Amino acid sequence: MIVAKSLDAALIALREHDDARVIQGGTDLMVEINFNHLKPTTMVSLRHIPELRTITRPDGNTISIGSGVPYSQLEIEPVASVLPALAQASRTVGSPQIRAAGSLGGNLGTCSPAGDTLPVMFALDADIHLQSSDSHRTVSIHQFMTGVKRNVKRHDEIITAVDFPIIDGWQGYSKVGVRNAMVISVASACLVADHKSGDVRLALGSVGPTIIRCRETEQWLKDNASLTHNSVISPDIAREFGARASRECSPIDDHRSTAQYRRHAISILAARLLQKAYS
Amino acid sequence: MSMNEFYTLNVNGQPMQVQDSWVGESLLYVLRERLGLPGSKGACEQGECGSCTVLLDGQAVCSCLVMAATAVDSTIVTVEGLDAHGAELTDVQDAFVQQGAVQCGFCTPGLIVAIHHLLEENPQPSELEVKEAISGNICRCTGYGRIFAAVEQAVAVRKASRTS
Ligand SMILES: Cc1cc2nc3c(=O)[nH]c(=O)nc-3n(C[C@H](O)[C@H](O)[C@H](O)COP(=O)(O)OP(=O)(O)OC[C@H]3O[C@@H](n4cnc5c(N)ncnc54)[C@H](O)[C@@H]3O)c2cc1C
Ligand code: FES
Ligand code: FES
Numbered sequence: 001m002i003v004a005k006s007l008d009a010a011l012i013a014l015r016e017h018d019d020a021r022v023i024q025g026g027t028d029l030m031v032e033i034n035f036n037h038l039k040p041t042t043m044v045s046l047r048h049i050p051e052l053r054t055i056t057r058p059d060g061n062t063i064s065i066g067s068g069v070p071y072s073q074l075e076i077e078p079v080a081s082v083l084p085a086l087a088q089a090s091r092t093v094g095s096p097q098i099r100a101a102g103s104l105g106g107n108l109g110t111c112s113p114a115g116d117t118l119p120v121m122f123a124l125d126a127d128i129h130l131q132s133s134d135s136h137r138t139v140s141i142h143q144f145m146t147g148v149k150r151n152v153k154r155h156d157e158i159i160t161a162v163d164f165p166i167i168d169g170w171q172g173y174s175k176v177g178v179r180n181a182m183v184i185s186v187a188s189a190c191l192v193a194d195h196k197s198g199d200v201r202l203a204l205g206s207v208g209p210t211i212i213r214c215r216e217t218e219q220w221l222k223d224n225a226s227l228t229h230n231s232v233i234s235p236d237i238a239r240e241f242g243a244r245a246s247r248e249c250s251p252i253d254d255h256r257s258t259a260q261y262r263r264h265a266i267s268i269l270a271a272r273l274l275q276k277a278y279s
Numbered sequence: 280m281s282m283n284e285f286y287t288l289n290v291n292g293q294p295m296q297v298q299d300s301w302v303g304e305s306l307l308y309v310l311r312e313r314l315g316l317p318g319s320k321g322a323c324e325q326g327e328c329g330s331c332t333v334l335l336d337g338q339a340v341c342s343c344l345v346m347a348a349t350a351v352d353s354t355i356v357t358v359e360g361l362d363a364h365g366a367e368l369t370d371v372q373d374a375f376v377q378q379g380a381v382q383c384g385f386c387t388p389g390l391i392v393a394i395h396h397l398l399e400e401n402p403q404p405s406e407l408e409v410k411e412a413i414s415g416n417i418c419r420c421t422g423y424g425r426i427f428a429a430v431e432q433a434v435a436v437r438k439a440s441r442t443s
Contacts, residue, residue, distance in 0.1 A: 001284055001302050023346055027326055030344040033303045034324040040303050041282065072338070092292035095415020096393070098326055100338040101345070180329060181414035272364035 003045045007052065007160065011133040014156050017042045022158060024052075024068050025101035027094070028051045031063035031103050044212035050182060052105070055079065061166050064129075067105025067159045072096070074104065078162075083164055085123070085171035085190050089116040093173050095182050105159045106155045107129045108144070109152045114206045117146065120173055121205035124209040127163040138163070138215075145210045169229070170277040171197040172217075175205075186257040187265040191273035195229040198222070200277070201269055206271075207262050217244040217270075233278040242271030286351050290314060290382030291360025292336035302348055307331045307349035309330055310357060317386050318358040332389035333357050339396040341415075369396055374412040382420035390416045394430055402437060404430075 002020070004010035009211050032038040043238050046052055052068030055078060057161040063082050065074070071090040073079065080087035092100050093116050107115045108128065121141040128144045130137050130153055143161075144151050145275075153159060164259050170193040177183030188205035200221050202214040221227070233241075251262035281352070284300045288309070294312050310316045311326065320330035324343045331342040334356040342357075363369040371394050381387050392414060397404055397412040404412065409430050418426065419425070 001286070001346075001349055003349060023349060026344050026346050026349070027341075030346060031325045031425075033346075034305060034343060038303075041281070043302050043348070044347065045346070047349050048352060072323060094326065095329065096412060097329060097339055097341045098344075099414040101340045128432055182410075 001043050003046065005051055006182040007131065008050060008100060008156065009156060010046055011131060014158065015133045020044050022046055024106045027098050027102040028106055040114050053200060056130065062163050063166055064161045064163045065104055066161050070101060070200050071099035082166055085120045085173040085192065085244045086117060088094050088173040089120050093117055104162060108151070108159050111145050112147050113148055113208060113210060114184050116175065116185065116205070118211045119188055119203040119205040122171050122213050123190040123192045123201045129160045130157040131160045148209045160258065164197045164248065167192060167194050169193045172273050172276055174269045174273055176269065186254065187262045187269065189266060189269040189273055191270065191277060193227065193277040198225055198227045202245055204249050204266055207266055212249045214245045214248045217241060217248050220244055225230065229276050233274055238271040238275045241274050242267035245270040283326040284348050286348050288347070288355060289353065290349055290355045291357060292317065297347065301399065304347050305343050306347040306350055307335070307342040310342060316357050316359055320388055322384055322385065325415070330386050330389040332416065334396060336438045337415050338427060339393050359392060361391065369395065370436050371433045374429040374436065378425050378429040378432055380425040380429040385406060386416055386418040392428060394433065398437065403434065
């Protein structure tokens with residue numbers, strides 16, 4: 001076990017140990033270890049690295065959140081009023097115990113299509129910072145996630161922070177699961193209405209191998225509705241928006257739900273979010 | 280599996296040595312099997328039931344999901360270490376006994392820790408806040424009614440002691 005006290009120390013440890021894995025909150029990794037799916041030999045703990053726990057505003061249009069920030073911090077100020085969709089998504093994660101330990105970086109590291117913060121990143125076009133001992137790169141979330149639990153992060157890289165654009169508009173996150181607390185999503189959606197550019201962006205979780213951005217549905221809406229801050233969306237437009245979104249995703253049947261139910265859930269979630277955005 | 284980890288944890292105000300252990304061991308395992316503190320219970324080992332709840336740097340977390348060797352330089356408080364202010368039981372434990380909130384008792388230690396944490400942060404929680412605070416603690420016996428009654432009693436006892 002290497003308990004890193006600084007980002008540099010963690011990066012050097014990763015460079016020197018090919019078998020090393022990083023751990024932040026442990027809420028994904030420890031489940032795998034407890035059930036013998038993973039037998040780690042060398043671990044690098046990121047828990048005590050203050051640089052990964054910061055929330056900064058590098059410029060007026062961006063908020064940058066450290067990968068080690070736990071959900072319990074994402075639910076409250078100063079994040080909640082700037083990124084309400086991220087706060088809403090965070091409040092739906094697990095239980096208070098899980099939210100005190102689980103982190104934004106861990107959600108990205110695991111990269112499950114059911115990860116609750118990922119649709120927010122996809123709808124807001126977030127950028128992921130990846131650091132190794134000798135390089136730094138910034139990757140758009142659209143390039144970062146490549147499949148079910150797959151991403152472009154290399155072994156020697158640490159996710160250090162996520163940059164979210166601050167938008168003038170409305171944003172919201174909704175999730176369907178079998179109960180309120182402690183539930184992995186069956187289907188989820190994040191909608192962002194950018195009043196400045198007149199765009200609506202929609203990203204869906206748990207209904208494809210990656211998070212799905214509904215670009216065709218977004219374009220259809222732009223062509224068929226006025227999208228300024230005082231626009232009104234008719235129920236017919238909202239319904240059609242939902243129906244189109246449900247056709248743009250590619251859900252499967254699994255132990256949590258069926259593809260058919262997931263499509264139905266998406267059509268309702270997307271329509272409701274759109275109406276909320278313009279009410 | 281190499282058993283070559285040596286480290287010191289700060290548990291209930293005491294430094295405690297862990298020797299010859301495997302890096303993947305959970306804090307729950309280390310507390311129970313290596314440090315002689317069996318108060319925290321293990322049922323699911325996947326963060327779902329809350330029976331293993333401890334305070335890590337003042338936050339209530341599932342000890343089954345904390346890799347023990349990462350918890351160096353942190354303060355850990357288990358159910359055994361909650362401050363009873365010289366009495367045998369803490370006010371929350373006493374309320375559980377008086378309100379009959381314990382049946383098989385398996386969920387009890389985790390609930391006691393979670394409720395102590397809640398009342399430290401929020402001495403006058405609403406019903407919804409209590410439900411939210413213990414939403415990560417599953418009890419298969421009581422149906423929760425008596426647990427809520429116990430929280431109510433603990434809140435009232437603390438309020439009376441503050442105003443007297
Ligand atoms: C009971 C329970 C309920 C849950 N409910 C939800 C839920 O509702 N929604 C949801 O989205 N998730 C849920 N999860 C999953 C988990 O809590 C989240 O994915 C969480 O964000 C993981 O963060 P962590 O810090 O605990 O990750 P860890 O377990 O520490 O790490 C997870 C993975 O990411 C890698 N990693 C971590 N940090 C970094 C970094 N900075 N750089 C590079 N790689 C990194 C690790 O190597 C590992 O592969 C739940 C888990 C449990 C046990
Ligand atoms: S044993 Fe840790 S939550 Fe169930
Ligand atoms: S008293 Fe039996 S699980 Fe709660």
